[in-house]
Amino acid sequence: MMQPRLGPEAAALHPGWPALLLWVSGLSYSVSSPASPSPSLVPRVRTSYNFGRTFLGLDKCNACIGTSICKKFFKEEIRFDNWLASHLGLSPDDLPSYPVNYSDDFKTWRPVEISRLVSKHQNEISDRRICAFAAAPKTCSIERVLRKTGRFQKWLQAKRLTPDLVQGLPSPLLRCPSQRLLDRVVRRYAEVADAGSIFMDHFTDRDKLRLLYTLAVNAHPILLQIFPGAEGWPLPKYLGSCGRFLVSTSTSPLQEFYGAPADQAADLAYQLLGVLESLRSNDLNYFFYFTHVDVDMFGIFNNGHLFIRDASALGVIDRQEGSQAASRAGENKDIFSCLVSGCQTQLPSCDTIPEKQNLVLVCGQVLPPLLRAKFPSPVQQEIDAELARCGEATRPDPEVLQAASRLKDILRPLRTCDPRFAYRYPDCKYNDKF
Secondary structure: OOOOOOOHHHOOOOOOOOOEOOOOOOOOOEEEEEOOHHHHHHOOHHHHHHHHHHHHHHOOOOOOOOOHHHHHHHHOEEEOOOOHHHHHHOOOOOOOEEEEEEOOOOOOOOOEEEEOOOHHHHHHEEEEEEHHOOOOOOOOHHHHHHHOOHHHHHHHHEOOOHHHHHOOOOOHHHHOOHHHHHHHHOEEEEEEOOOOOEEOOOHHHHHHHHHHHHHHHHEEEEEEEEOOOHHHOOOOOOOEEEEEEEEEOOOEEEHHHHOOOOOHHHHHHHHHHHHHHHOOOOOEEEEEEEEOOOHEEEEOOOOOOEOOOOOOEEEEEOOOOOOOOOOOHHHOOHHHOOOOOOOOOOOHHHHHOOOOOHHHHHHHOOOOHHOOOOHHHHHHHHHHHHHHHHHOOOOOOOHHHHHHHHHHHHHHHHHHOOOOOOOOOOOOHOOOOO
């Protein structure tokens, strides 16, 4: 496997942090091209640098400067390699994500993804809205405009992130946040030097703007930080982000497995139902709910383990402390409310979210194509019947939950124990739990 050589500056980016190198690879695209040199040998050309600035949105807003990932980009340790050449007929800045190789020891490499948090089209709309908000010409300094807003001025004065500071932001995560949840956001925010405190005394002005901007644009990176996979949450590993892009562990979309064999389909469906169960019932007493679902929101690691690939539509209700509803939300809307969605977008009240919501959405939209016509007739009929009950929104919560439980019981013995399911193999040979 390719092992690029690095200069001595790589390990000095963040003292005490494991060094990592990222470069974009074209190997996953079916394009024939000559072999590329090692990323460390690729000339540091200005076109690559300029493309990266455009891709990251740093040509218009430099609020991301100073993040660990951006430092590595500007040192060209994140490489947009030769496969982006124009002769490939691609429009690189239109692609939603890019395959990347990652290493923290420069010897072993694994695939990760660099992804847009919003599309290029949404970025352009967002830029125009910000400039229009300031009655500015077609182009403007986005950071300068956002710094002058009333909301950010309140953030500058704040010692602690409180519900009133996020009221009116469009993310489902912040629809009815508890103080406990917001403290968790601040305490676990990875892009500040001294994470761990619930107070923002150690946040610079730019740190505060970066956090506010990310919460307003797409809260997915924040969810990856505050509910990390290393603690058992069904989310990929967060490797870094700035306002408009994210680097995280790579997964394959669930849709790629719709043609999988019966035992693999049963395993993935069983895992997905287990994920939904953990969102409804967990040790921290948070209830996670999807505002909507699609098949691309779920992904599978190369060891067969299923995770939530896109958490941007995930809301959180604090059952332990209680959530503070976004009262008079319309009066608290500003430019941060409208960066990627219409300013009139309304989220449902947290009081109206039923226990069954995730199951109804997944059983009705995601699982049927995965499980359709995969099993012998008697078993298939049982699966189809329970799927129909589980996905029926008019049924009471207990009936939907019971149907999902019965579906798991049907699927469990249909799974097999072999190396394809490395996340539970060989444990499944010796313990029925797996």
